[in-house]
Amino acid sequence: MKYSEANLGRIFILRLEHGDKIPDTIEGFAKANQIKSAIVFFLGGVDKDSKVVVGPEDGTSPKPVPMITSLFGVSEAVGVGTLFTNEEKSPKLHLHSAFGRNKETVTGCTREGITIWHIGEVVILELKNTSAQRKIDPGTGFELLDL
Known part of the structure; x- marks a missing residue:
C-alpha cells in the first residue's frame, strides 16, 4: 500500500x-477550474446506448482487454470516483457507477462514455496538497494512481 495525505479544498x-x-x-x-485532485459523486439518469466497462475479458492477461456493454434503456445511476491529473497535467476521471432499469443492474466504469438523460447531479470535493497523479503502468497499460 502507498498513500498520500491531502486537505479539502x-x-x-x-x-x-x-x-x-x-x-x-x-x-x-476540472480543467477550466484548475482542479488537479478530487473526489466525485454522481447521481441521475443515463441515456440508452451509453457505454460502460464491465470487466476485463480475461482477468489473468498481463494487458487486460476491457469488456464494454451498452445500456439497453434509460437507467437510474449512482456513482463515486476520483479525479487526478495525468502525466500531461490533464484531469482524468475514474468513476464507477451502478445503472438500474426495472430489475436489471449494470455496474462498471464510465470511461467509455455515458450520456446524461435529463438529470445529472455531481458533487466535486477538491483535494489540495497531495502528490497523487495518474501515470501509465507499463505492465497493464492502465493509468494508475502514483503516490
Whole structure:
C-alpha cells in the first residue's frame, strides 16, 4: 500500500444537462477550474446506448482487454470516483457507477462514455496538497494512481 495525505479544498456542485457526456463534461470542468485532485459523486439518469466497462475479458492477461456493454434503456445511476491529473497535467476521471432499469443492474466504469438523460447531479470535493497523479503502468497499460 502507498498513500498520500491531502486537505479539502473547494466544493463544486454541478447540474448536468440532457445530452452532457461523462467523463468529458467533468474533466472539462476540472480543467477550466484548475482542479488537479478530487473526489466525485454522481447521481441521475443515463441515456440508452451509453457505454460502460464491465470487466476485463480475461482477468489473468498481463494487458487486460476491457469488456464494454451498452445500456439497453434509460437507467437510474449512482456513482463515486476520483479525479487526478495525468502525466500531461490533464484531469482524468475514474468513476464507477451502478445503472438500474426495472430489475436489471449494470455496474462498471464510465470511461467509455455515458450520456446524461435529463438529470445529472455531481458533487466535486477538491483535494489540495497531495502528490497523487495518474501515470501509465507499463505492465497493464492502465493509468494508475502514483503516490
